[in-house]
Amino acid sequence: MDSRLPQTPEWQALAAHAAETRNTHILSMFDAEQDRLANLSIDLAGLHFDFSKLRADAKAVELLGALASAANLAGWRAKLLAGGVVNPSEGRAATHAAERSANADHGKMRDLVEAVRGGRHGDIRYVLHIGIGGSALGPALLLDALGRKGDGPEVAVVANIDGVALEEACARFDPAHTLIVLVSKTFTTIETMTNAAGALDWLRAGGVANPVSRCIAVTAAPVKAEAFGIADDRILPFAETVGGRYSLWSAVGVPFALRNGWDAFAALLAGASAMDEHFAEAPFAGNAPALAAALDIWHATLLGAETRAVFGYDERLRLLPSYLQQLEMESNGKRVTRDGAPVGYPTGAITWGGVGTDAQHAVFQLVHQGTHLIPVEFLAVIEPGHARGGTHHRQLLANCFAQGAALLKGRTHEEALAKSGGDAALAEAKTFPGNRPSSTILLDQLDPRTLGALLAFYEHRTFAAAVLLGTNPFDQWGVELGKEMAKALEAGDTGAFDPSTADLLRRAFG
Numbered sequence: 443m444d445s446r447l448p449q450t451p452e453w454q455a456l457a458a459h460a461a462e463t464r465n466t467h468i469l470s471m472f473d474a475e476q477d478r479l480a481n482l483s484i485d486l487a488g489l490h491f492d493f494s495k496l497r498a499d500a501k502a503v504e505l506l507g508a509l510a511s512a513a514n515l516a517g518w519r520a521k522l523l524a525g526g527v528v529n530p531s532e533g534r535a536a537t538h539a540a541e542r543s544a545n546a547d548h549g550k551m552r553d554l555v556e557a558v559r560g561g562r563h564g565d566i567r568y569v570l571h572i573g574i575g576g577s578a579l580g581p582a583l584l585l586d587a588l589g590r591k592g593d594g595p596e597v598a599v600v601a602n603i604d605g606v607a608l609e610e611a612c613a614r615f616d617p618a619h620t621l622i623v624l625v626s627k628t629f630t631t632i633e634t635m636t637n638a639a640g641a642l643d644w645l646r647a648g649g650v651a652n653p654v655s656r657c658i659a660v661t662a663a664p665v666k667a668e669a670f671g672i673a674d675d676r677i678l679p680f681a682e683t684v685g686g687r688y689s690l691w692s693a694v695g696v697p698f699a700l701r702n703g704w705d706a707f708a709a710l711l712a713g714a715s716a717m718d719e720h721f722a723e724a725p726f727a728g729n730a731p732a733l734a735a736a737l738d739i740w741h742a743t744l745l746g747a748e749t750r751a752v753f754g755y756d757e758r759l760r761l762l763p764s765y766l767q768q769l770e771m772e773s774n775g776k777r778v779t780r781d782g783a784p785v786g787y788p789t790g791a792i793t794w795g796g797v798g799t800d801a802q803h804a805v806f807q808l809v810h811q812g813t814h815l816i817p818v819e820f821l822a823v824i825e826p827g828h829a830r831g832g833t834h835h836r837q838l839l840a841n842c843f844a845q846g847a848a849l850l851k852g853r854t855h856e857e858a859l860a861k862s863g864g865d866a867a868l869a870e871a872k873t874f875p876g877n878r879p880s881s882t883i884l885l886d887q888l889d890p891r892t893l894g895a896l897l898a899f900y901e902h903r904t905f906a907a908a909v910l911l912g913t914n915p916f917d918q919w920g921v922e923l924g925k926e927m928a929k930a931l932e933a934g935d936t937g938a939f940d941p942s943t944a945d946l947l948r949r950a951f952g
């Protein structure tokens with residue numbers, strides 16, 4: 443019995459099975475389970491999920507299914523999708539899926555997007571999107587992945603309070619032709635409000651007489667945006683129940699719609715909606731977000747993998763790891779259950795990653811031969827994102843698939859010896875343990891629809907993991923303390939701080 447885990451039969455059965463099989467070779471699972479590949483593969487909405495190279499056998503999947511039933515995943519999922527309270531610490535629903543349903547009302551956003559793109563707000567060639575966290579990472583990913591296909595204004599996303607970020611973006615743009623989109627759910631975030639003031643100064647200095655008339659606000663606090671001086675017809679509200687890191691489907695996605703047009707934004711929502719339907723209806727073993735979440739917990743909580751790595755073998759997905767870091771770590775980096783009881787077991791893994799093939803030449807040494815257990819997720823797109831011919835793309839995909847195969851198979855000492863002229867020490871250095879878990883997500887193409895489905899998959903996977911862990915994925919109290927302390931520090935309050943912090947403050951501020 444594992445005393446750190448909940449004392450329920452489902453968790454204890456999982457713990458016992460994990461103890462028995464933690465070193466079972468994944469290749470032997472392929473031998474023992476005739477239909478392993480088919481059982482652990484799911485196809486939907488232009489995405490192919492292959493979980494067969496993860497280190498979980500058929501029994502583990504069955505026990506995870508029992509855990510999902512005991513945790514009432516179906517009930518929580520229904521509650522989420524019906525707009526029930528799934529965020530108890532804030533007494534709120536989480537209505538991001540409603541933003542992409544047939545009933546969502548994006549009329550005001552659409553009118554504004556079409557007016558700007560149609561030239562009815564002047565000759566707008568540039569958009570400065572100012573926002574941070576969930577008010578930046580999703581839009582930045584969409585624009586980086588798909589923006590080069592857009593024909594609307596060029597967009598720069600400015601997040602950091604470091605003035606370098608704003609200065610760099612402004613240097614690219616002409617104030618006479620720039621629209622500012624201020625995105626903040628609360629409309630109080632210090633970074634966004636500071637950058638907003640800086641951007642207005644830049645417009646003013648560039649000869650724009652009434653800079654605030656060049657702003658659009660996207661917020662769940664429209665009264666604050668009005669107080670900032672923004673006219674009602676330029677305020678795009680979204681619901682309090684849409685969490686920042688789940689908000690790109692709401693008006694927070696406006697810069698992508700401005701760049702790529704309304705049809706592209708609608709296709710993004712349609713792809714996400716297809717994933718919502720799948721999540722709502724597919725039984726556990728064939729439900730991509732639910733199964734992925736359960737397998738995440740198997741590796742993180744039961745096998746003790748502290749991190750999980752994500753590598754998109756596609757330049758257009760280079761911002762995916764930072765987007766997922768917020769989605770997964772702000773959601774599932776929790777130390778108490780939704781009832782407020784401390785958990786005694788690992789919750790969300792640390793998400794990190796990069797882009798392939800670059801990462802192979804940087805961090806893969808540790809992934810292949812280091813001492814940590816790291817489930818790796820590979821993403822690749824069958825249709826190339828460029829017109830430079832097949833060589834680039836064949837090599838890109840071959841490298842992606844080779845990494846998963848190498849992590850799985852490894853290289854034995856004997857094989858390494860043959861490559862080391864009989865030098866045993868060298869052979870040991872050249873040995874790869876193998877049996878390292880990975881999953882692969884293969885996209886037919888990267889377009890708004892498939893990207894929408896992919897991001898909705900990650901959202902539901904994050905939610906499903908929280909349900910299995912018994913935690914609340916929709917609050918983020920852990921970001922508050924540092925914010926409060928920064929305010930006090932900035933105001934020069936050295937007294938309340940430890941000697942090291944007080945010294946740093948003296949050195950920097952005098």
Ligand SMILES: O=P(O)(O)OC[C@H]1O[C@](O)(CO)[C@@H](O)[C@@H]1O
Pocket residue numbers: 574575576577625626627628629630631634686687772918921
């Ligand atoms: O949209 P806002 O209110 O400016 O908040 C930005 C981000 O700050 C956070 O609250 C964390 O500090 C995120 O959850 C959020 O996405």
